[in-house]
Structure formats: structure tokens, C-alpha cells
Amino acid sequence: MSEADQLGQAGFRPADAAAAEAQNRFIAENMRRVFLVIYRMVGNVADAQDLTQEAFIKALQRQDQLKDLDKAAQWLSRIASNTAIDFLRRHGRVNFCEIDEVAEPLTSPAASPEQEVLRTERREMLDAGLRRLTERERTALLLRDVEGMDAEEVAQHLGCSKATVRSHIANGRVKFRQFLERRKTV
Amino acid sequence: MTSRHPSEIDLALYSSGDQAMYERLKTALHVRRCAHCSGRVVAYRGDGEVVKNVSLTMPSSVDWERLSEEMTGNIHVGLAAGECVGPVHSNVKQVARGGMGWQKGLVFAGLGIVMLGAWWLNTASVETTAMGRIGRALWTGTPVAMLADPGVSVEASPGGVVVKENGSSMALTSSGSRPVAVSVSLQGAARARYMDDDTGQMTITTVYVQ
Numbered sequence: 001m002s003e004a005d006q007l008g009q010a011g012f013r014p015a016d017a018a019a020a021e022a023q024n025r026f027i028a029e030n031m032r033r034v035f036l037v038i039y040r041m042v043g044n045v046a047d048a049q050d051l052t053q054e055a056f057i058k059a060l061q062r063q064d065q066l067k068d069l070d071k072a073a074q075w076l077s078r079i080a081s082n083t084a085i086d087f088l089r090r091h092g093r094v095n096f097c098e099i100d101e102v103a104e105p106l107t108s109p110a111a112s113p114e115q116e117v118l119r120t121e122r123r124e125m126l127d128a129g130l131r132r133l134t135e136r137e138r139t140a141l142l143l144r145d146v147e148g149m150d151a152e153e154v155a156q157h158l159g160c161s162k163a164t165v166r167s168h169i170a171n172g173r174v175k176f177r178q179f180l181e182r183r184k185t186v
Numbered sequence: 187m188t189s190r191h192p193s194e195i196d197l198a199l200y201s202s203g204d205q206a207m208y209e210r211l212k213t214a215l216h217v218r219r220c221a222h223c224s225g226r227v228v229a230y231r232g233d234g235e236v237v238k239n240v241s242l243t244m245p246s247s248v249d250w251e252r253l254s255e256e257m258t259g260n261i262h263v264g265l266a267a268g269e270c271v272g273p274v275h276s277n278v279k280q281v282a283r284g285g286m287g288w289q290k291g292l293v294f295a296g297l298g299i300v301m302l303g304a305w306w307l308n309t310a311s312v313e314t315t316a317m318g319r320i321g322r323a324l325w326t327g328t329p330v331a332m333l334a335d336p337g338v339s340v341e342a343s344p345g346g347v348v349v350k351e352n353g354s355s356m357a358l359t360s361s362g363s364r365p366v367a368v369s370v371s372l373q374g375a376a377r378a379r380y381m382d383d384d385t386g387q388m389t390i391t392t393v394y395v396q
Contacts, residue, residue, distance in 0.1 A: 024258070027258055027261060028254075028258070031254055031257060031258070032244070032250070032254070033242065035253075035254075035257070036241060036242050036243075036244065037241065039245065040241045045245070045247065045248055045253075049253060049256075049257060052257055053257050053260045053261050053264060056257075056261045057261055057264040057265055057268065060261070060265055061265065061268050120246060123240065123243055123246070124246070126236060126240040127240060127245070129240075130237065130240060130241070141237055142237070142241055144202065144204075145202075145234045145237045145238050145241075146237070146238050146241045146242065150204075151204050166199060166204050166205075167195075169198070169199065169202070169204055170195040170196075170198045170199045170204070171195070173198035173199075173201070173202070173230055173233060173234075174194045174195060174198050176233055176236075176237065177194075177198070177229060177230060177233055180233070180236075
């Protein structure tokens with residue numbers, strides 16, 4: 001029995017052990033991706049945590065609306081991005097200047113400490129590049145590049161025209177490129 | 187070959203296939219023959235992958251193990267709370283729709299009947315009789331004045347107030363005066379108001395029928 005079938009029969013609701021297990025697996029398999037997409041959109045861990053939980057609860061409570069079980073992950077992504085967009089709309093502007101003080105433990109045994117430092121530095125640099133984009137540019141770019149939506153779908157999600165979304169996507173790409181080129185020359 | 191380079195915006199959109207049809211063809215024609223723009227398109231495509239990778243990389247400050255456990259726990263608590271709250275909502279809806287609906291209607295109907303009865307009992311019998319007469323008049327199409335009492339009628343006219351019974355009549359007139367207004371009330375009374383042309387005095391004549 002496929003996972004989708006199991007989820008469907010179980011209805012995500014832990015009526016029995018198998019259903020509970022299917023629900024836990026659904027959460028475990030998707031949580032990291034959902035959290036990261038929301039985190040990139042809202043810009044801080046605390047809000048991303050709350051919104052991730054909210055998205056999963058919404059999804060699992062509304063599982064009756066899910067028609068194609070094979071698209072459960074995609075459906076969850078839509079709920080997650082909508083939850084984050086609603087949050088951004090409610091709060092107007094969010095804080096993108098969260099400073100990460102705690103150093104990440106060096107988890108990869110294959111990488112040397114020097115490599116790990118370089119990798120972390122590069123990641124932080126790219127992170128900073130993303131943070132330079134406006135909220136709308138970043139959200140449009142994330143939905144386009146990470147969630148794989150086309151411009152029309154992004155426009156529907158953000159509640160604006162396709163032309164506006166194209167403009168956000170293009171501006172985001174150009175700004176990100178300019179940031180990377182400036183960093184190279186420094 | 188088109189000599190002018192497309193803008194950075196156009197190249198960025200072209201790299202991800204987000205340009206409109208005509209623009210896309212135009213840019214493609216240029217990019218095919220321009221090494222500089224071709225390089226820019228490759229760079230933008232690479233950036234798309236970079237954005238994706240960076241976005242899906244956990245921030246260094248996050249202790250994912252702890253956070254994911256905490257979130258999983260909270261999700262289960264939220265779902266359990268939702269399960270508890272759900273039936274209460276549905277019960278409330280059920281009561282509002284089914285249980286309380288007809289009961290409320292019954293209570294309001296009872297109150298309405300009591301209030302109507304109280305008003306009817308507290309209204310003067312003359313008025314209720316008159317209203318009964320009006321009701322009957324509307325039902326039968328007979329003029330109100332003829333229903334005051336079988337064989338008795340009261341008329342208010344510019345000439346005065348006239349009471350007619352069994353073929354004989356009694357008229358109250360005010361000669362020499364100019365009639366101002368005549369009226370018939372629901373209680374069966376007829377009223378005529380006259381103004382004396384010389385003195386300007388007002389005379390009011392009212393005949394009550396019982």
C-alpha cells in the first residue's frame with residue numbers, strides 16, 4: 001500500500017496505530033521543507049515555527065479537501081505559503097535583521113573545519129543576499145524557484161497581477177546577482 | 187542580429203522562462219548570437235539554483251532536532267485541541283439550527299398573542315366595535331356610515347351634521363357660517379367645524395352615536 005493510500009485510508013487522523021504512524025511520517029517528511037520556506041519568507045525562527053505548526057494543523061484538519069493524495073506535499077506547500085503570506089499581510093513588515101549568534105555545530109564528519117567554516121560563510125553570505133531583497137521580491141522568488149510555481153500561480157498567491165509578479169521576480173534576480181558580483185569584487 | 191542588448195530585467199526573466207511570448211523570441215534571438223548576454227542568462231539560471239539551495243539550508247542558529255520535536259509535539263496538541271473543540275461547534279450549530287429554532291419561534295408567537303390580547307382588552311369597546319365595522323365594510327364593500335346601526339346613519343356634510351333614523355332625520359346646521367372642516371371618526375362620531383364670517387369665531391358640532 002502506498003503512503004498516499006495509507007494517508008487516505010487513515011485520513012491523517014490517528015484512529016489507529018497505522019494512521020498515527022502515517023500522520024507522523026507525513027509531518028516528519030515535510031516539516032523541514034515547510035519550515036525553511038516559511039522561514040525565508042518571514043525572516044525569523046520564532047514566527048516560522050508558529051506558522052509551520054499552524055500550516056500543518058490546517059492541512060491535517062482540512063485533509064478532506066485534498067483530492068489527489070499524490071499531491072499531498074504540494075498541497076501542504078500551498079497551505080504553508082498562504083499561511084506565511086497572510087502573516088506578512090497582517091503584520092505589514094517583519095524583521096529581517098535577526099542575528100544568528102549561536103554557531104551551528106559541525107555536523108558533517110567528511111568536511112574539515114576549514115571547509116565547514118568556508119561553507120558556513122558562503123551560506124551566510126547568500127543568506128544576506130536574499131535578505132537584501134524586499135519582502136515581495138523574496139516571496140515571489142521563493143515561490144517561483146523553490147516551490148516551482150509559475151508566474152501566474154505566484155500572482156494568484158500574492159493577490160496581484162502577473163505583470164507585477166514578473167517585475168518582482170526580475171528585480172529580485174537582478175538584485176541578487178548584483179549582490180553576488182559586488183561580493184566577488186570586494 | 188539585434189544590436190541593442192536586452193535589459194538585465196529582460197535577461198533575468200528570460201533565464202527562468204517568465205517573459206511573454208514575443209519578448210522571449212526577441213531575447214532568444216539576441217542571446218543566441220551574443221556571448222555577453224548568453225553569459226548573463228547562464229549566471230541568472232545558476233542564481234535560481236543558488237536561491238533554491240540557500241532557501242532549503244537550515245540557518246546556523248537553529249537546533250533543528252530540538253525545534254522539530256517541539257513543533258511535532260505542538261502540532262499533535264493543536265490537532266487534539268481541534269478534535270475537542272470540533273464536536274462542541276457542531277453541537278452548538280445543531281442546537282442553533284434545530285433545537286432552539288422552533289422553540290424561539292414558539293416563545294415569540296406566544297408573546298405576540300399575549301400582547302395582542304392585552305391591547306385588544308385595553309382598547310375601548312367603541313373603538314373595537316368601529317374597527318369591527320370597518321373590517322366588515324372592507325369585507326362586504328358596504329359604506330361605513332351605513333353600518334353604525336341598522337337603520338341609523340350619521341352624515342357630516344358641508345351643510346352640517348345629519349342623523350337619520352327610520353326615514354326621519356335631524357340636522358345640526360350653522361347658517362351664516364362658513365364650514366371649515368367635517369369629519370367622521372372611528373368611534374361613530376361625526377364632527378363639523380364652522381367659522382363665523384363676521385366674528386371669526388369657531389363653532390364645533392360633534393354628534394356621538396351609541
